[in-house]
Each structure stands twice: as structure tokens, then as C-alpha cells.
Amino acid sequence: MYARSGLLSQRSCSSHGRECATPVLAAQRRNNSTATKIAVEFDQSTGVAVMRLQGPPVNSLSLDFLTELCINVEKLEMDKNCRGLILTSSQPKVFSAGLDIMEIYGKSPERCGEFWRAVQEMWLKLYGSSMVTIAAINGSSPAGGCLMSMTCDYRIMADNPRYSIGLNETQLGIVAPFW
């Protein structure tokens, strides 16, 4: 959900030296889900948007989730009044469980390729954003969750010894493909 209407970008983008063709359209084509996994509140008076991840139970990064995230970041990017973005979770105890492993387990190479492209699109979009981006990490954030917060300009994590963060994906035998 995005609180304000906005045109989707149809331009090509250059992010950290890489060209990516019409990313929002690519993301939009994939976005068949009607469920809302991302809620955005934009405060006109401060120019700051808060993006809440609300994909129960643990905000795992599925293709739908990544697609919706990218579309919302792009919409905010297009809004010249939006200067800052705070990324946080609506789920108790978890910021994001990382990549949805069910998206890559037993799937075809084509489907895995589509998924990994969406992962790449997510971090390039956040890392290349002209907004000031802050991850307010209010729960555990392993692997892809850690990656997502690392692409933000700033990270603040709730001080709770039960919350963990780090790159644990090799323990699952997952290695990021060559990009």
C-alpha cells in the first residue's frame, strides 16, 4: 500500500555503474499478488516515508515480496518531496528472515533466475537510492534480511540479545550466484 498516488517510472536507470532496463515495469509485470506485504506512510511535512514490512510470519523475501518492495521504493524515488526512507518491520521479533527459501528449493533454473534477479533488483534499488535510507531493525535479520539492511545508508538495531543479524546463508548451502 502506498499512501500517495504516483506515476511508475518507465525510464532506464543507471545504478552503481549498471544499466537496468525499466525496472519498475519488470517488477510490475511480476506483481500478480493482491495481498499487500508492504505498507508505506509518507509524511509530507518531514519528507520522510516509513515502509513497514508486513509479510507474516517472518517477512521472508519471496518474489512477490521483493516485487512489491521494489515498486514502492521506486514510487518514493519518483516523488521529489520524499527525502528519506525508514525501513522497518510490522512483524514481532523479526525484521526479515531473509530470502524465502521455498522460492529456490526444487525450482527450475528459469524460476531461480527470475528470483535472483529480483533479489539483485531489490538491493540495487535500495543501495542506489537518492533518498537517505535507514533500516530500523526491530527484530532478527539473518542473511537476505542483513543484506537488505546493509544496502541502507544507516542501520539502527533494537537492543535485544534474542535478535540476531548476520550472513548465515552458507550454512544453508546457499551461495549468491554470479551477477
Ligand SMILES: CCCC/C=C\CC(=O)SCCNC(=O)CCNC(=O)[C@H](O)C(C)(C)COP(=O)(O)OP(=O)(O)OC[C@H]1O[C@@H](n2cnc3c(N)ncnc32)[C@H](O)[C@@H]1OP(=O)(O)O
Ligand atoms: C550476499 C548474500 C546473498 C544471499 C542472501 C541471502 C540468502 C538467504 O537469505 S537464505 C535464507 C536465510 N534465512 C535463514 O536462515 C532464516 C531462518 N529462520 C530463522 O532463523 C527464524 O525463523 C527467525 C529468527 C527468522 C524467526 O524465528 P521465530 O520467530 O522463532 O519463527 P520460526 O522459526 O518459528 O519461523 C516461523 C515460520 O517461518 C518460516 N521461515 C523462517 N525463515 C524462513 C525463510 N527464510 N524462508 C521461508 N520460510 C521461513 C519457518 O519455517 C516457520 O514456518 P512454519 O513452520 O510453517 O510456521
